Amino acid sequence: MxxxxxxxxxxxxxxxxxxxxxxxxxxxxxxxxxxxxxxxxxxxxxxxxxxxxxxxxxxxxxxxxxxxxxxxSQLARGLRRDKTNMIAMIIPDIMNPFFPSVVRGAEDLAFANGYRMILCNTDNDHAKEIVQLQSLRSYFPAGLIVISSNFSDLTAQAKSYRENGAAVVCIDRLPPNWDGDTVTIDNVDGARKATRFLIEQGHKAIAMIAGPQLLTNAQDRLEGYRRAMQEAGLLILPGLVQEASFDHAGGYTKTKMLLRLLPRPTAIFASNDMIAMGALRAIREAGLRCPEDISLIGFDGLDLTEMITPQLTSVYQSPYQLGATAARIVLDRVVDRESSPRHVVLGTELRIRESVARPPACAANRPSR
Amino acid sequence: MxxxxxxxxxxxxxxxxxxxxxxxxxxxxxxxxxxxxxxxxxxxxxxxxxxxxxxxxxxxxxxxxxxxxxxxSQLARGLRRDKTNMIAMIIPDIMNPFFPSVVRGAEDLAFANGYRMILCNTDNDHAKEIVQLQSLRSYFPAGLIVISSNFSDLTAQAKSYRENGAAVVCIDRLPPNWDGDTVTIDNVDGARKATRFLIEQGHKAIAMIAGPQLLTNAQDRLEGYRRAMQEAGLLILPGLVQEASFDHAGGYTKTKMLLRLLPRPTAIFASNDMIAMGALRAIREAGLRCPEDISLIGFDGLDLTEMITPQLTSVYQSPYQLGATAARIVLDRVVDRESSPRHVVLGTELRIRESVARPPACAANRPSR
DNA sequence: ACGAGATTTTGAAACCTTTTATTTCGGTAA
DNA sequence: TTACCGAAATAAAAGGTTTCAAAATCTCGT
The missing domain is CATH 1.10.260.40 (lambda repressor-like DNA-binding domains)
Incomplete structure (x- = not known):
């Protein structure tokens, strides 16, 4: 016809x-x-x-x-418009259990609006990040969602993208000097809630395994811990704060060190759940029980924290929401290019499960095995 | 100048x-x-x-x-060539812990060769899968890597892609009537090894929680179990095989049922690690210990199985390799369009950890709590 | 019924490459 | 000197869309 x-x-x-x-x-x-x-x-x-x-x-x-x-043809259309229906997402590593939900959140929103996701892993490697940023330009994405590696100053790159009408949104942790759109969570508040909860349970010697202090989210979580301790008039004894990478190995190693302290801390606040998992292993290997001997709190509230024993008390944040919000901003920017930077801060929620108890009567004096 | x-x-x-x-x-x-x-x-x-x-x-x-x-400009180039430097990947859900490594494997190889990944989630929804397949065409990807949803017959779609010079590789599990390139693992062999290991430890009443029998990989794992049992001359008593979804909830529910059987099975072979995690929880809630009272084996060998207590004995497969191999095939097909379908089958490896022990002396007669 | 003004529709240029057919060049053989 | 050859460089077309200026049509008042 x-x-x-x-x-x-x-x-x-x-x-x-x-x-x-x-x-x-x-x-x-x-x-x-x-x-x-x-x-x-x-x-x-x-x-x-x-x-x-x-x-x-x-x-x-x-x-x-x-x-x-x-x-x-998306190609012809993109060529003509200098802009495609693609959103590029640059993350450290999709194999890290925190990121999949972020990606999914973004992808869902993108898909629902006729956009597709290009996914790039940087391994927190600054050089790779720059390469990704550079080369993605020739695909003319409508926007970029970036979880930046530690050191990167992305200002120059971002400016160049913005000039070509592509939004750049940084999420989760922010690169230095960043002045564009952001989506983060209230890390200080989350960490404060966690620490305060431990204090309310009667803990005094509360250790923290902080994440890499190059990362803004790790910094903020440490700050929240510090603030809660100070508000309760508790002293942070030397050695009580350890810096570790955001993974199982980091938590394991640093917990071993913490368990050797005298008096031994009665609770550990881990800067993320993977660290907490490592801590749990170290605690068990030392012949101690969680939560009877040592209480443990994580951060992120990953699904897997519900599947282990004891179920991990953790500061929940919504990585899905994080990604979805970022995608929302990118989509908004397609229409409204020039409004002033948006800064969305998502809340957290302390999810109380099984890994926290009151401190043992005289834990401080018992030798660590 | x-x-x-x-x-x-x-x-x-x-x-x-x-x-x-x-x-x-x-x-x-x-x-x-x-x-x-x-x-x-x-x-x-x-x-x-x-x-x-x-x-x-x-x-x-x-x-x-x-x-x-x-x-x-990748757009102009793609427009002219009818083919871009993009590989599209269609998976059920990136939030499922098995898939991130697959994606990463593919992305690494793609990136190393100047290609980018477009990621799409289908939620095992056939309709969504078709939509993705249809609409991705207008992006002119060099190839597609598909982990198909349960029922989809992708033959027609794939043919159309192939005619336009784009490779389609199915991995992990295969849709019905699939006649194109594939990358899978030897599920039958893996399951057989796991079951045989349990038998060698002295177990006789070995239950299996099989995955959804719509999926070829779940089918094959059940087949491997059956074969090992038969080879050992063991009868599979009624109720000993349960079908569950590939997740924590499935494992939890079915294990509860299994624990009510008399005689109670002394070992459970879970069709994947998430099922095993659910099983572990059910075992603990029943007041039983793993591995002392009940042995447990998983499948996949996810990272998290090493981080829990007891560390889970599991049939390891390399999801990274799965993805990387698929990407390799796509890249090869860019050069060599017409050679006959390739079928790569990756091996598995039984990783013996802590969740399997010899069966308790008279477990069969002890009431389940 | 006619014409001005408003509304639709059209045609062609532009976006940036790749690719094919053509031109140009330097040199060699007749 | 001319003719011709191979190699190297060029010019132009093609690929599929969007967009803008121009043309076509419609609407409505007189």
Whole structure:
């Protein structure tokens, strides 16, 4: 079926040489225009709503589009518009259990709005991050969502992207001198709540295994801990704060050190759940029990903390929301390019499970095995 | 600096109107050609090695490209070539702990070869899968890596992709009637090894919590279990095989059922690690100990199985390798389009940890609490 | 019924590459 | 000197969309 070109003509003819089936392989706009009996421009206008098109014509075009299964080439469209329907996401490592939910949150929102995600891992490697940033430009993404590596100053790169109309949103932790859009969580508050909870349970010798202090989120969590301790008038004895990488190994090693302290801490606040998992292992290997001998609190509230024994008390944050919010901002920026930077701060929630108890009566004096 | 056009002229002139700095914003090929004093085509040939270019000219072009930081537009290139440097990956859900490594493996190989990954989640939803497949076409990916949802017959879609020169590789589990490239693991063998190990430890009443029997990998694991039991002359008593979803909840529920059986099984083989995690919880809630009262084996060998207590004995497979191999095939297919389908089968490895012990002396007769 | 003004529709240029056909060049053989 | 050859460089077309200026049509008041 195709339609005769012209104003009045709405009669349909059968056209033996160009069948719908043939097209379904890969039709282009020109063919759609021809079949619908309109010009290229009109098809575009119908598809994008960029101009008023009178109903009968509009209907004819849509009909042909439907029948042929036509989809505009994202490449041609991107080339012309200097902008594609892709959002690039640059994260340290998708294998780290915190990030998948962030990615999923962003992808869901992107997909729902007809956008696709390009995923890039940097391994916290500054050089790789820069390469990613540089080379992604030639794909003309609508925006970038970045979880930055430790040192990177992304200001220059971001400026260049913004000038070409692509949004750059930094999330979770912020690179130095960052002045663009951000989505973070209230790390100080979360850490404070966790520490305060331990204090309320009667703990006094509370250790913290802080994350890498190059990262703003790790810094803030330490700050929250410090503040809670100070508010309770508790002294942070030397050695009680250890810095570790955000992983199982870090937590394991530093906990071993903490357990040798005298008096031994009765509670440990881990800067994230992976550290807490490592701590749990170290605690068990030392022949101690959690929570009877040592209480433990994590941060992030990963799913897996519910699946282990004891279920881990943890400061929950929503990584899904983190990603989704970032995607939201990118999408908003497609429409509104120039408004001032947005800074969204998400809340946290202390999820009390099984890994915290009151301190043992005279734990401080008992030798550590 | 720019170069005078023409054969002999290699002298450099300064051109005040078009500086390198100006270009670094976003140069295009035309400007590069002008600056290097050559034609558009020559620049393309130099960049792609598509034709012989004499050394002095070649050098001049590269010099200008270097200085200006020029990068060809992936959109224009893709439009012209009907193929981009993107590989699309369609997986059920990145939040499921098995998939991140698969994605990472593919991304690493892709990135190393100048390709990018588009990531799509289907939630095992057939409809969503089809939508993804359909709409991704307009991005002209070089290939697709698919972990299919349960029912999908992808043959038609895949054919259409192949006709347009894009590879489609199915991995992990295969959709019905699939006749294209595949990367899988030897599930039958892995399950057989696990079951045999339990038998060697003296277990006789070995239960299996099988994954969804719609999935080929779950089918094969059950088959491996059956085979090992038969080879040992052991009967699979009714109720000993339970089908569950591939997650914590599935394992938890089915284990509760298994623990009510009389005689109670002395070992459970879980079809994946998440099921095993659920089983572990159910075992503990029943007041039983693992491995003293009940032995447990998982499948996948996720990182987290090492971090829990007891460390889980599991059939390890390399999801990273799975993804990387798939990406390798896609990249190969860019060069060699038409060779016959490849079927890579990766091996597994039984990782013996702490969750398996010999069966208790008279477990079968002890009431389950 | 006619014309001005408003609304639709059209045609062509532009976006940036790749690729093919063509031109140009230097050199060799007749 | 001319003709011709191979190699190297170029010019132009193509790929599919968006967008803008221009053309076509419609609407409505007289």
């Amino acid at each position: 195709y339609y005769a070109r012209g104003r009045g003509g709405t009669e349909a003819f059968f056209c033996p040489s160009v069948s719908v089936c043939e097209l379904s392989i890969m039709a282009n706009m020109k063919q759609i225009a021809k079949l619908a009996g309109v010009s290229l421009g009109t098809v575009s206008h119908v598809l994008n709503g960029t101009a008023r098109v009178r109903e009968p014509l509009r209907k004819r075009v849509l009909e042909v589009v439907q029948a042929s299964g036509y989809q505009p | 720019y170069y005078a056009r023409g054969r002999g002229g290699t002298e450099a002139f300064f051109c005040p109107s078009v500086s390198v700095c100006e270009l670094s914003i976003m140069a295009n090929m035309k400007q590069i050609a002008k600056l290097a004093g050559v034609s558009l085509g020559t620049v393309s040939h130099v960049l792609n090695g598509t034709a012989r270019v004499r050394e002095p000219l070649r050098k001049r072009v590269l010099e200008v490209v270097q200085a200006s930081g020029y990068q060809p």
